[in-house]
Amino acid sequence: xxxxxxxxxxxxxxxxxxxxxxxxxxxxxxxxxxxxxxxxxxxxxxxxxxxxxxxxxxxxxxxxxxxxxxxxxxxxxxxxxxxxxxxxxxxxxxxxxxxxxxxxxxxxxxxxxxxxxxxxxxxxxxxxxxxxxxxxxxxxxxxxxxxxxxxxxxxxxxxxxxxxxxxxxxxxxxxxxxxxxxxxxxxxxxxxxxxxxxxxxxxxxxxxxxxxxxxxxxxxxxxxxxxxxxxxxxxxxxxxxxxxxxxxxxxxxxxxxxxxxxxxxxxxxxxxxxxxxxxxxxxxxxxxxxxxxxxxxxxxxxxxxxxxxxxxxxxxxxxxxxxxxxxxxxxxxxxxxxxxxxxxxxxxxxxxxxxxxxxxxxxxxxxxxxxxxxxxxxxxxxxxxxxxxxxxxxxxxxxxxxxxxxxxxxxxxxxxxxxxxxxxxxxxxxxxxxxxxxxxxxxxxxxxxxxxxxxxxxxxxxxxxxxxxxxxxxxxxxxxxxxxxxxxxxxxxxxxxxxxxxxxxxxxxxxxxxxxxxxxxxxxxxxxxxxxxxxxxxxxxxxxxxxxxxxxxxxxxxxxxxxxxxxxxxxxxxxxxxxxxxxxxxxxxxxxxxxxxxxxxxxxxxxxxxxxxxxxxxxxxxxxxxxxxxxxxxxxxxxxxxxxxxxxxxxxxxxxxxxxxxxxxxxxxxxxxxxxxxxxxxxxxxxxxxxxxxxxxxxxxxxxxxxxxxxxxx
Numbered sequence: 001x002x003x004x005x006x007x008x009x010x011x012x013x014x015x016x017x018x019x020x021x022x023x024x025x026x027x028x029x030x031x032x033x034x035x036x037x038x039x040x041x042x043x044x045x046x047x048x049x050x051x052x053x054x055x056x057x058x059x060x061x062x063x064x065x066x067x068x069x070x071x072x073x074x075x076x077x078x079x080x081x082x083x084x085x086x087x088x089x090x091x092x093x094x095x096x097x098x099x100x101x102x103x104x105x106x107x108x109x110x111x112x113x114x115x116x117x118x119x120x121x122x123x124x125x126x127x128x129x130x131x132x133x134x135x136x137x138x139x140x141x142x143x144x145x146x147x148x149x150x151x152x153x154x155x156x157x158x159x160x161x162x163x164x165x166x167x168x169x170x171x172x173x174x175x176x177x178x179x180x181x182x183x184x185x186x187x188x189x190x191x192x193x194x195x196x197x198x199x200x201x202x203x204x205x206x207x208x209x210x211x212x213x214x215x216x217x218x219x220x221x222x223x224x225x226x227x228x229x230x231x232x233x234x235x236x237x238x239x240x241x242x243x244x245x246x247x248x249x250x251x252x253x254x255x256x257x258x259x260x261x262x263x264x265x266x267x268x269x270x271x272x273x274x275x276x277x278x279x280x281x282x283x284x285x286x287x288x289x290x291x292x293x294x295x296x297x298x299x300x301x302x303x304x305x306x307x308x309x310x311x312x313x314x315x316x317x318x319x320x321x322x323x324x325x326x327x328x329x330x331x332x333x334x335x336x337x338x339x340x341x342x343x344x345x346x347x348x349x350x351x352x353x354x355x356x357x358x359x360x361x362x363x364x365x366x367x368x369x370x371x372x373x374x375x376x377x378x379x380x381x382x383x384x385x386x387x388x389x390x391x392x393x394x395x396x397x398x399x400x401x402x403x404x405x406x407x408x409x410x411x412x413x414x415x416x417x418x419x420x421x422x423x424x425x426x427x428x429x430x431x432x433x434x435x436x437x438x439x440x441x442x443x444x445x446x447x448x449x450x451x452x453x454x455x456x457x458x459x460x461x462x463x464x465x466x467x468x469x470x471x472x473x474x475x476x477x478x479x480x481x482x483x484x485x486x487x488x489x490x491x492x493x494x495x496x497x498x499x500x501x502x503x504x505x506x507x508x509x510x511x512x513x514x515x516x517x518x519x520x521x522x523x524x525x526x527x528x529x530x531x532x533x534x535x536x537x538x539x540x541x542x543x544x545x546x547x548x549x550x551x552x553x554x555x556x557x558x559x560x561x562x563x564x565x566x567x568x569x570x571x572x573x574x575x576x577x578x579x580x581x582x583x584x585x586x587x588x589x590x591x592x593x594x595x596x597x598x599x600x601x602x603x604x605x606x607x608x609x610x611x612x613x614x615x616x617x618x619x620x621x622x623x624x625x626x627x628x629x630x631x632x633x634x635x636x637x638x639x640x641x642x643x644x645x646x647x648x649x650x651x652x653x654x655x656x657x658x659x660x661x662x663x664x665x666x667x668x669x670x671x672x673x674x675x676x677x678x679x680x681x682x683x684x685x686x687x688x689x690x691x692x693x694x695x696x697x698x699x700x701x702x703x704x705x706x707x708x709x710x711x712x713x714x
Contacts, residue, residue, distance in 0.1 A: 005219045009212060012164050016219055018140055018227060028141025032133040034164060036121035041133035043141045046110040048235035055237050055295040057103055060112045063092035063130055069120040070368035086401050091127040093402045098131045098180035098189040101511050102146040107234035111143055120368050123166040128153040131180055136220045142229040149188060150216030151180040152209050161208045177205055181213040186515025193409040196503035199525040206518060239292045247296045250278050255304045259316045264347050264435045264485060302490040309469045309478055324482045324531055329542045331452040338551040339453020343445035347435035352445030354453035356554040357424040359590035359599040376415045378427040380404030380442055386434040403439040410443045410498035410506035414457040421456055422559045422599050436484040437465035443498045451543045454550040461505060462535040463498030466524045467491040470513060479524055481531050497528035501536055555601040558608045562619045564596040569618050585611040618646035622680045622689055627696050632674045637663040640670055642678060647689060651678055655692035
């Protein structure tokens with residue numbers, strides 16, 4: 001009985017096997033490896049208690065990266081892993097979206113997937129391995145699951161697709177694509193960050209991914225046949241006999257009118273009144289049945305909305321299927337903020353601000369492979385008032401981190417490099433009102449805010465979400481452009497696509513049905529492209545190019561690149577030189593020792609420019625054969641030392657005059673502070689400079705016979 005499979009993909013071996021020899025208590029487990037990166041997944045469950053009634057699937061996916069996997073000890077006082085990092089949350093959410101559509105509809109049993117990166121070679125990421133391991137763990141377990149799935153990571157380099165690329169290859173490639181699917185060509189999850197990828201290239205990438213997805217899924221199926229446990233019956237919410245029919249009798253003719261009430265708030269109020277009416281009418285006959293009534297009403301509302309769209313080819317708010325809600329935007333409303341924008345699409349409104357900071361403001365990312373510094377950061381906040389709720393405002397939740405990551409990924413390809421625009425950039429999106437697709441509103445608002453701040457992005461980035469309504473037999477479907485909250489809630493997908501006029505920069509697919517065909521994805525991408533072009537046109541009418549200057553309240557920045565070997569001269573003994581420049585100019589100066597890049601920040605460009613000039617004086621090379629004015633600062637028996645700008649040079653006694661002079665004559669001839677005309681005659685390999693007064697004076701009338709007592713000739 002074969003328990004381990006080694007699959008070869010263009011010379012890269014993917015190893016898949018159960019981990020039951022290690023995990024004796026989990027319902028299902030798996031170990032998946034590529035290179036020296038190893039991921040362990042365990043699936044566990046708890047049967048739902050009929051007394052604890054609920055109408056949802058409590059699926060929990062926890063992805064963790066252990067520090068020991070990369071041979072590291074965690075930082076901090078406790079020297080142990082703490083709360084999940086943003087990367088771990090984002091990877092866990094991707095695994096969740098890959099698997100969730102394949103659980104039985106209506107299942108209410110608790111399911112947890114613990115996914116652990118236990119060895120990391122710095123080349124292959126744990127996200128695709130974690131999704132494969134999770135799928136196998138569920139497939140081998142007794143937990144009901146309509147998988148398995150296959151998951152691949154793809155990029156494209158020089159026109160060629162690369163499957164399971166290393167991190168270095170992804171950096172070189174056109175995009176980073178994570179995609180999950182099942183045999184037969186259906187896709188369940190797509191996540192992409194790209195450098196303006198054309199739609200047709202993405203479709204070709206998905207075609208390329210189908211075969212490896214099928215191979216990986218089929219291997220899991222073979223393991224299930226030989227090692228899999230018998231699945232238990234999922235726990236479903238059961239209705240008391242007759243309840244469904246009575247609820248339908250009260251509300252069936254009223255639900256559509258409630259849905260057509262107008263705004264989101266008016267619709268919700270009308271539906272809440274129906275719920276209260278039903279509970280009041282049936283509470284005596286069906287006591288303690290509020291959960292069941294809520295589930296029946298949910299299904300009736302879902303059925304009503306879907307039927308309305310399919311039969312009328314229009315939406316409950318009166319829009320055509322491909323119609324975008326009314327757009328509006330303002331920029332520069334916040335007087336002290338470096339850049340600001342409000343972007344609205346219907347009842348979804350985002351306030352987005354941009355703050356420009358210094359090199360020191362970069363965020364240090366303590367990852368397993370390296371300590372990276374991020375100079376572009378996007379944070380997304382979803383306060384309770386955005387949906388009319390009352391709840392405490394704590395730190396960001398997983399949804400907020402995921403949405404922020406998506407919006408950041410969408411905008412990042414347009415951010416100029418540090419040499420072009422030497423600022424750290426933080427964008428914050430605060431959702432003021434939510435009715436669908438707030439992450440894509442954050443992309444649009446973020447792009448407007450960046451231009452308002454004077455960040456030289458080449459063009460705007462816009463985002464849109466495409467929804468889906470399918471018929472019961474899945475043979476027909478309708479795509480919905482710019483879905484609102486209720487269409488997301490009752491629909492089959494939330495397909496977020498962001499990009500420029502040239503191509504796609506980010507995608508996130510959230511699906512509720514058992515997969516999309518390639519034709520459905522192609523149609524959705526074309527619908528998203530058409531909508532994106534309209535939104536981009538609107539945004540260009542608000543502001544079409546970045547402001548020429550940054551805000552008066554933003555720090556003023558200049559950069560200077562010097563030979564790294566000269567950094568020590570700029571800093572000076574004990575930091576005296578750099579402190580002197582900072583004090584004289586009222587600036588902040590950051591120096592990258594390795595690259596020699598210097599960042600100068602100040603309140604005014606005049607101060608920054610002065611600091612730059614002082615640094616240039618220090619780092620300027622003295623050229624052999626050129627004549628300079630040097631100031632005497634030290635006198636020795638063998639010669640005098642002069643400063644030329646910030647450089648120091650030795651004027652040897654033999655080069656002081658055409659005639660030979662004694663040390664006593666030298667002391668009588670010059671004093672500290674005298675200015676002497678000197679010529680550079682040598683710079684040795686250590687940078688030490690030698691100058692000559694007599695060579696500088698050659699040909700100069702009356703001064704060639706030497707200085708007068710008292711330091712003449714200055």
